[in-house]
Amino acid sequence: DGSLDQKEIFPVQFVPLTDPIKISRLTIRNTSGRARQLSVTTYVEWVLGVARAASAPFIVTNIDAETGAMMAHNQWNATFGSRVAFADLAGRQTAWSGDRREFLGRNGTLDNPAAFRAKKALSKNVGAGLDPCGVLQTRVKLEPGETTDILFFLGETATLSDAHALIAQYRTANLDAVFQDVVKHSKDVLGT
Numbered sequence: 001d002g003s004l005d006q007k008e009i010f011p012v013q014f015v016p017l018t019d020p021i022k023i024s025r026l027t028i029r030n031t032s033g034r035a036r037q038l039s040v041t042t043y044v045e046w047v048l049g050v051a052r053a054a055s056a057p058f059i060v061t062n063i064d065a066e067t068g069a070m071m072a073h074n075q076w077n078a079t080f081g082s083r084v085a086f087a088d089l090a091g092r093q094t095a096w097s098g099d100r101r102e103f104l105g106r107n108g109t110l111d112n113p114a115a116f117r118a119k120k121a122l123s124k125n126v127g128a129g130l131d132p133c134g135v136l137q138t139r140v141k142l143e144p145g146e147t148t149d150i151l152f153f154l155g156e157t158a159t160l161s162d163a164h165a166l167i168a169q170y171r172t173a174n175l176d177a178v179f180q181d182v183v184k185h186s187k188d189v190l191g192t
Contacts, residue, residue, distance in 0.1 A: 021166055022155065023151065025150075029146075032144060038140045059074045063096065072086070082158070092138040092150070097126070
């Protein structure tokens with residue numbers, strides 16, 4: 001099986017001090033004596049308004065041609081209609097869905113989504129008229145003793161070009177340095 005012990009998985013989440021992006025970094029280490037193949041799936045429910053129930057019918061998702069990230073927008077939001085939200089596995093996504101019903105299933109739950117029980121590939125279905133969400137998935141193969149990082153970026157910007165720039169910046173950023181800046185700032189604020 002592809003399961004790993006909790007001691008082999010190290011999650012870290014943080015928000016850089018100056019940019020509208022949340023970074024989730026999952027470090028996975030294979031401490032077994034054999035190769036492991038895993039799938040890693042991220043999930044987000046887009047709100048893009050005051051309440052999910054009110055805004056969901058107006059949210060449109062797409063896979064961006066330039067970055068491969070999932071983009072979401074709600075043009076019917078009077079205040080923030082031009083803004084763009086995005087989800088990205090640092091370009092490693094190989095499957096996705098923008099349809100909550102497909103992923104969770106009818107009356108499904110996050111702890112047991114229908115897409116995992118069905119054991120079939122995500123449809124890559126995005127667009128308007130769906131019960132909107134953002135599901136991104138990638139496959140990882142780890143040899144014995146090998147470690148890998150899975151990065152997930154979630155953000156919102158004023159324009160599509162701003163989203164492109166932010167995604168490109170953080171795909172190549174020294175995330176250890178960004179994280180240390182956040183830690184230092186927190187210590188400075190909390191230590192005052």
